[in-house]
Amino acid sequence: MKRWLRKRVDAAYERLLSREVSGAPTHVAVIQDGNRRYARKRGGDAHEGHRAGAETTERVLEWCQEIGVEELTLYTFSTENFDRPAEQKEALFDLLCEKLREFADADRVHENEVSIRAIGEIDMLPERVRDAVDYAERRTRGYDQFVLNIALAYGGRSRLLEATRGVAADVEAGDLDPEEIDIEDIERRLYDRPIRDVDLIIRPAGEERTSNFLPWHANGNEAAVFFCTPYWPEFSKADFLRGIRTYEHRAESWRRTRARRALALLGAVSETELAEARAIVDRFRDSLPSAERPDAGDLEGGDSGGQAAD
Known part of the structure; x- marks a missing residue:
């Protein structure tokens, strides 16, 4: 009975992980x-x-x-x-x-x-x-x-x-x-x-x-x-999917860090470098918490307003 229950739990966990992997x-x-x-x-x-x-x-x-x-x-x-x-x-x-x-x-x-x-x-x-x-x-x-x-x-x-x-x-x-x-x-x-x-x-x-x-x-x-x-x-497959989820979290963290660094650069770099920084912020904007996301005016004006976090 315990083995049967364990298999049911493992199968349910595997289905949950499968849905979480994007x-x-x-x-x-x-x-x-x-x-x-x-x-x-x-x-x-x-x-x-x-x-x-x-x-x-x-x-x-x-x-x-x-x-x-x-x-x-x-x-x-x-x-x-x-x-x-x-x-x-x-x-x-x-x-x-x-x-x-x-x-x-x-x-x-x-x-x-x-x-x-x-x-x-x-x-x-x-x-x-x-x-x-x-x-x-x-x-x-x-x-x-x-x-x-x-x-x-x-x-x-x-x-x-x-x-x-x-x-x-x-x-x-x-x-x-x-x-x-x-x-x-x-x-x-x-x-x-x-x-x-x-x-x-x-x-x-x-x-x-x-x-x-x-x-x-x-x-x-x-x-x-x-x-x-x-x-x-x-x-097991559940272990494999947990590994994939680790990768996704790592990739999301990388995108968020890139966006934060580029946002900080907007107010500190020369005009010739602004286009690249703006492009990075725009690309990874959705990775930032809502409170840290700049609006379109901030990007156009090149002033980050001190919103970036390290």
Whole structure:
């Protein structure tokens, strides 16, 4: 009876969250944490936890597509994971091979035109895993409706280091002027194909850190971060929707801050800068509390009247 009631409550909460979600982030990144702890809690081995986590991954992919997310990146195997016992690594490599080929052949992947990509130091992986990666990428290369990035042998700092070395080598060779180095020069060297800025990072299992995950694309974009306690195999749709709601609140806060700063600038900047500040205030005016919203006359006159708050 208690389990039945719990399911009814969970279903009602999920419906409530679904109604509250009004927009979707473009790019969600997930740290799939807690598989081994989940298995230990249930008296199983690490492999059973990873297999249960793979089932959660499939559900999250469906949830992302339902609400309009366009790119999902999964932190699946880090460079630090190479230090795990050999039997754990081999079992995980076998599961990766199985799931990569299964995803590449799945009807839903082709019906939804999902492009599967691997990011990280792929050359460090066993040959069978590299072959499975190549198979999945070739089978879905022509698709662009949804991007699924699998982070394998991945380390955020190592990627940035390699990109920096690439820039330095081009400068030394005379192919790149140091004065002309820009963001695009770094991004082109991070990955073979472009990755969108991250809007939301989700991490289950109670850890409150982002573990060097996509630092260029997440930190630079001031991504929202959602931490929750369920282990990855226990991660539910309600947890997912709570993460989306965190992103929406973060985005709303960002818009409100931009509007307040631009409003404050109206009375302090030169005439040539007023047009941009007015445009920002006008764009994000509805994000401000009613008492802080300027009227049309305030914007035209360039006098904020001291209404802005920090």
